Amino acid sequence: MTAEEGALLRAAARELVEVAVTIQEAAVHATEALADGASPALLARAPAAGVRAEQALTRAVIDPRGLGYSPAGGRLATLAARLGTLAGAESLAVRVLASSLRLRIAAVALDHPELSADPILTRLIEAAAADRDIEAVRAMRALVRDRGVVRALSALAPILGEVLALRALLDENPLNDATAWLIATGKGYATADPLLGLSNRVVAALDRGAGAARRAEPSAGEAALLGTRGSLLDFLGNIGVLSNTGRALIQSVEGPDGVVRHVVHAPGIRARSVDDDSPQDILGAFSSSVLNSSPYTRALAGAIGDYGIPEGAEVALIGHSAGGAAVLNLAHDPAFCARHTVTHVVAVGSPIDFKTPADPRTWVASVTNQHDIIPTLDGQGAGACADLHPDWYVVDYTDPTHLFPVCHSIEHYLGNLTNDLPEARDHIDARLAPYRGPVVRAQTYLLLDEATGAGEFPFLSVPTYPLSPVGPLGPLGLPGEPVEPVEPVEAPVRSRDGGAVTAWFAADAAIAARLAGESGAGPLVLAAGRALVAVHAAVHRRSGLGDFREFQVGIVVAGPGHGGFLGGWPDLLRPGAALRRSGDLSAAHVIDAEPGVAGRAAAAGLWGGEPYDVPVDFRLGRGAAHVAVGGPGERVATLRGTLGPHLPVPDRDLVSYVRDGERVLRRCVRAHGRARLHPAPGLRLTAGPSAHPLARLLRDLGLDGARPLLCLSSPTRRTLHDPAVPLPY
Incomplete structure (x- = not known):
């Protein structure tokens, strides 16, 4: 077919819409006449003629040879129409409108030949147009299985409205009929979900x-x-x-x-x-x-x-x-x-x-x-x-x-x-x-959404105080770097937006113990004789230090004291950081701050240690994560892959132990948001060919190419970063 034929198809579809609307209006008038008892005056003067007129109107509304089953207008007529829909009755107006939608799909296929050339798409469209629910579901499942959800929706996009309207018109759900008419006739926006009939205004009112x-x-x-x-x-x-x-x-x-x-x-x-x-x-x-x-x-x-x-x-x-x-x-x-x-x-x-x-x-x-x-x-x-x-x-x-x-x-x-x-x-x-x-x-x-600081209240509404660049933890500069005058940092550091991924890996206990050394942060937490290593990546936006990203590798320890007969596991499962002894003994920490922000230097002063200054690319979607440490020319490490099925859980606070010279510091990050626990993640951790200490650490732990035991992802979170404090010994 040519483009001119496509224009003719669209014109025919437009005329059919007008016919369907006319039929529907006729059904409304006929139903209203029935509700008024046909003509009371006619019944009074000529009862037989009045009965014949009422029977003719009834046939026009419910007989397939007339308007089809088309009661409309008023509560009783609407109820009758919905009951008829549930029973599978169709009206002439619906059939005409469905023909219009099929013509429109054919016209769009002229501009998008991929629609008619794709056998799965063709199967789906034909099943939806013929009211074959099971076949349509199978075709959609085949399309998603073959292309994935994103590609399936992308393929359907040019005719998505028409396919949804067809399904809404021809199914037995009366709640989505009005939406189908609105989509097909262009009389107004869709007032309800075309699949289930859930009111859009109800959903919008949640905002x-x-x-x-x-x-x-x-x-x-x-x-x-x-x-x-x-x-x-x-x-x-x-x-x-x-x-x-x-x-x-x-x-x-x-x-x-x-x-x-x-x-x-x-x-x-x-x-x-x-x-x-x-x-x-x-x-x-x-x-x-x-x-x-x-x-x-x-x-x-x-x-x-x-x-x-x-x-x-x-x-x-x-x-x-x-x-x-x-x-x-x-x-x-x-x-x-x-x-x-x-x-x-x-x-x-x-x-x-x-x-x-x-x-x-x-x-x-x-x-x-x-x-x-x-x-x-x-x-x-x-x-x-x-x-x-x-x-x-x-x-x-x-x-x-x-x-x-x-x-x-x-x-x-x-x-x-x-x-x-x-x-x-x-x-x-x-x-x-x-x-x-x-x-x-x-x-x-x-x-x-609200003028009352909704981005901060109540979680971020906490007392703050200025932390001097030269304080109990030393200057904000790193060893070997000159300390320049820096404005005091507001503590705790509040991050108003961000995301995070934490993955737990199994590593050789002897190697992990050697790397942990005599830190005083407690014994290792073991699982089946293996040490646990936590890899934490996060992005922090609109924080007191500007926007920054971090990547940390920590060996899970039971905290000062001993881990008890269960090796610290009960304490590890505590949700809040305030009373938790167990945490991650930081083996490597990367801070990637925005240009012009002293994020790395401030991190050293606030949280101790010597964080590396390496670029971090953090991307977290609903089903996948991508974290890359180092630039394209010198990749240090990557953590990427699918996240897999999940269970909704509250976000988890972070407790870290950091060696700072002769001391060990405890750092807490309090988190608030929705998180997802992934029991079977498809992530993979890879150490790059770089000679960077972080890459060597991952290789020493045997984590190059490893998959995590468990993963926690937080697509949206707020965090409070408390200054690190020395352990009391």
């Missing part, structure tokens, strides 16, 4: 918060990367610099006419957590998509208020992913538009089909990759036949990268607009011409 914004300066490296002139690529590049860190950016740009205008940058979701203190979490993305106001929207409004944009000033709103939905919510707010003139909204990879700006003069551009799943959260995707916003500038494209979430990243959209979509880029840039000029002011904001 509570007044929204707040707090000024937060970017790091030196970030500040150097932020754009200094106004253009589409600069604005999207700024969002890429902010990344998904819970922040937003406002810039003031002096235009070619000398007028200062303002640009609000709103990044996408922070996918590490379902619900944390940031409105950019997954719940925030969902509520921003299905509601016209959310904590994300209100937090952006708070940032704009603090920034002090003058009333009546011109503002452009730029957003990616959930940020696009949030900025369009702002433009939808009549009160906001009364204070400011919203001239432009540019949303990239955002579900915004059912949002409209309050000011009809606001120019809106939407850029979406057809294999990006996020823009389909509102029920409309590449296969939609309705032109919902003929006055918008819509760029709906595809490229060879079909893999989600790669195709959703702001970097990927930026690359497409730079290299593959020059016409769209130039058109949007031309419309943004009033914002083309030097940046004269900029401010970064940390966005929060």
